[in-house]
Amino acid sequence: MSIGQRIKQRRKELNLTQTQLGELLPNKVSAVAISGWEKEEFEPSRINLNETAKALKVSVAWLLGDSLESFNTQTRKWEKERKIIPNQQFIDSPEKDLPLLSTQMEQGLLKMVDKREVSEYTYRPTNLNGVENAFAVYMQGNTMSPRYMEGEVLYCHPKPPKPNDYVVIKFKDNKAQVVQFLSKDEKNIYAQSLNPLDNITLKSENIAEISVIVATSI
Missing domain, CATH: 1.10.260.40 (lambda repressor-like DNA-binding domains)
Incomplete structure (x- = not known):
């Protein structure tokens, strides 16, 4: 059995x-x-x-x-399934133009710098070529291990998520959470963490944006 x-x-x-x-x-x-x-x-x-x-x-x-x-x-x-990017899959460009947002843990959530205040940039992977409002962010904590490990860079696309996509949910207070998106209705977003495996319900009114993780690098 x-x-x-x-x-x-x-x-x-x-x-x-x-x-x-x-x-x-x-x-x-x-x-x-x-x-x-x-x-x-x-x-x-x-x-x-x-x-x-x-x-x-x-x-x-x-x-x-x-x-x-x-x-x-x-x-x-x-x-x-972690989709770690080989070096050759980055755009051949001398410039780093993708905002890399620094983070720190605060009460179990990621505290992110505002995109308007970003001071660090990284190379853009090919699947984010020409995508406006894309960004990268450092993973903190182990709530999504073993899929995403602390210190990895997560590359995020501001497209609507589909069920089972892994996403970065940014709240209106500039805190954020990395989760697996499950579904949504008029009032709530339903998601889950992996470590521990747990269901999460988030109020839509508190959410500023949701971005889909399209790749990672170490």
Whole structure:
């Protein structure tokens, strides 16, 4: 059996709902995330795996089943999809003309300099050639690891996001958040972080702009 199948089997043996199991974990994992584990859409982080084993009163080895290798499937998938730019994919230009916004962590969010006050520029990747209002930003923190690691440069396109795009959401107070965009309605933006895997609801009235991450470089 897979990790997801074992989580589901043991949860039902203990007569727990997905919501109840999530509430037993220190990170308060959502029922949507638990469902994703059980449907094998993604796998729990190492921290969540340990805590889930405790909550289900089983060992981590039992949850992992016959192959420890299966646990690393999603991590490898994210790393493969990171789209790190080789040097030859930058525009052949002597000038750095793409604003590179500095950031710092503040209460779990990125504090970004205003684009009008930017003092650092970087080379423009080919997929941002001619794109107005594009920018790059330094990743801070580990909320989106292993897909985006601290210190990476994220290259952002100001186009409307599609479901499952990775985006930088900038708020009206110049703070920002890197998340995976899921959907939106008239009042809210629905997204998720990866570490820990958690659903996030953001009020549209507080958002200044959303930009899609099209590539990264180290």
